Amino acid sequence: MADWQKITGGITAPRGYQAAGITAGLKPSGLPDLALILSDVEAIAAGVFTTSQVKAACVDYCRQRLQAKHNARAILCNAGQANAATGNQGWFDALESGMAIAQALNIPSESVLLASTGVIGQRIKMDALRSGIPKLVAALSETGSDAAASAIITTDLVTKSIALETTIGDRPVRIGGIAKGSGMIHPNMATMLGFVTCDAAVSPALWQQMLTRAADRSFNSITVDGDTSTNDSLIALANGQSRTPAITEVGVESERLEAMLTAVCQHLAKAIARDGEGATCLIEVEVTGAHDELSARQIAKTIAGSSLVKSAIFGRDPNWGRIAAAAGRAGVPFHQENLQIKLGDFLMLENGQPLTFDRAAASAYLKQAAIGAYLQEDTVLITVSVGNGYGKGKAWGCDLSYDYVRINAEYTT
Template identity: 70%
Template sequence: MEQDNAQWQVIPGGVTAPKGFMAAGLSAGLKASGAPDLALIVSENDAIAAAVYTQSQVRAACVDYCKQQLDEQASARAILCNSGQANACTGQQGWEDAVTMATTAAQVLATNSSEILIASTGVIGQRIKMDPLVAHIPQLAAQLSDQGSDAAAQAILTTDLVTKSYALETNVDGRPIRIGGIAKGSGMIHPNMATMLSFITCDAAVSPTLWQAMLSRAVDQSFNQITVDGDTSTNDTVIALTNGQSRTAAITGPGPAADQLEAMLTEVCIYLAKSIARDGEGATCLIEVNVSGSSTAADARKIARTIASSSLVKSAIFGRDPNWGRIAGAAGRAGVTLDQSNIMIKLGSFILLDHGQPQPFDHQGAHAYLKACAIDHKPGATESLANPVRITVAVGEGPGKGQAWGCDLSYDYVKINAEYTT
């Protein structure tokens, strides 16, 4: 078991690491490739549910369905997710398909449809292939297992090349609390809450209002700080379930236990968000942008995300070109007040600009640094978030700090998306 932080440990198991959760995934024939395309995550008992959704005005039926359900009650038993078809821009029939997904799963799991949350990902404008989906839900439920997280993580992928999974354990009052998560996303990633989805499970007892607040803050520091291509999706959804099976005292307000739990939740979200950025369509490297010295953390995050999403910055990094002027230009257009005479820019260990003045640096050394950050981007490659391209920007002496993550922009990104439906 790897020690990742003094407060917690990295553990295996993804969404089934927390006590009382099972998962499964299989191929229902929704994808022409025959790849897994239907996933189910189930809590043994009713769980407190929180969610954050895309802010796009064009939303998939599943987003509106989940929002409607959780506006009425902040609890759920299960999450059913299909990949292959987004069920976005599908009109009334798309809504009816979403309802059918939930009611069918509820019947199979012997619970109420109000306890089922749903998600979809795939091509916008395509209805879900409902006949095979409905037919395979009983088989999917029969395969539920406390070892099923990997199968579920595989079944929610679209253009992703690797699964994204993480779990942590901490101790509160001498008892273990676990949080696990899976995610998908590779293209159409610029969340505004890409096509991105993440499902998180926890076995702590937390009040609904506090759990929602924790998730919203964690998302602001993680999924809302990643970008691949600047396109916000119709389907972005993060759902978090916590079922209380750790048998620890209920966390209902501020305090050390709440702080520890939220820190661990944020860490899981950041890891999964970075995994999405690393797996960007056609990407050859992960980019991490660290900004400090702004007036507020929100300003720092805004600058960091603007740099990470700059097509010119991303293209330069793909070409292994330490063209720091593009970084400065992106910082300047982030919509944050700053004094350019205070700006410092560093690429890895190379200081390129200091107090607004260009610095002499080893151009070939910086080029070699960018080359050394290349990732193994083959299907089935072992997921690793080590060795990102690190861009560090200081904009003054303020207390604000923020991070964002992205990837470079390669020829393959254009090829993948030029031929997406053909």
């Protein structure tokens, strides 16, 4: 049983945070497009960012800020323009954005972190951003999480938010998070955008280590389409406002906090995979029996990312051969005679030997998952064992539908 409970409040559930989201005119749709998260005090800051060689200006900006200073108070996010591949002017726009929000908040510009999402190659509409900042700051609220979550999305169908609470040192500690992402998601820093707040006190090095591991077990274990964004950013703040003793070394308290951080990240990551462009169901792949966790996750990610597996699930075809083929090309050695594959409760392969199973019932399982009617709502469970090792890992993805092509064929038109 988990050592935490789910609470309301999202990104502003932890003590000492406010958030806001407004319509500034950045999106052609007229929907909310500018978000702000603010800590009442300087917070320890950590980040994980895209590994792409083509990076948005906000990514370079945040990396520079976090290398020089492990603290921040504010995160400003614009939606509509990615400000990636925009040259020197894109960098100057990022700098101006940081300075403008810092001035409005009366804080140092070094305490501001940035994120952007939208069409690659398009600069931020700076006139709209400048005009929107006073309204954004005025909208800050301790109940502003939903507004911020709405203002960071683009092709998402739903907002993504979570907050959990545990007890450390006989005092409640909370972690909240919001995220966006629906396409251009692949397990190579695949957050798109994720923001996490925490009211515990944690040392900078430990907080960064926790976030990196949590990202590996969540955002770096999801895939929608095999593409990695230029803007992927996962930023986490810890402001110490729970008034618990500072966590400075590995131990029971750090492990409890990291487990809750991982749970928050996994919830948001699965929400992104579930909301994949054109998706009708979430796919969860669990691999056991590998040599180590890294190997198990690699196999799981390969299966979840296979276009053939994803297409078969969309077609409600229980074609386990595609699962076996994906596992075999994952780059992880295992003996074929040890391979076991299950789809839901249907055992299809045991000790490398195919088994007879009810294909009609297995297809019905996939159909029911597509409408959220099966045991675990809209989740298709694929379970694979590759041996007797202790390594186990999970990955998440979604099916590949006709709508994915339509959405992306029309993205800029």
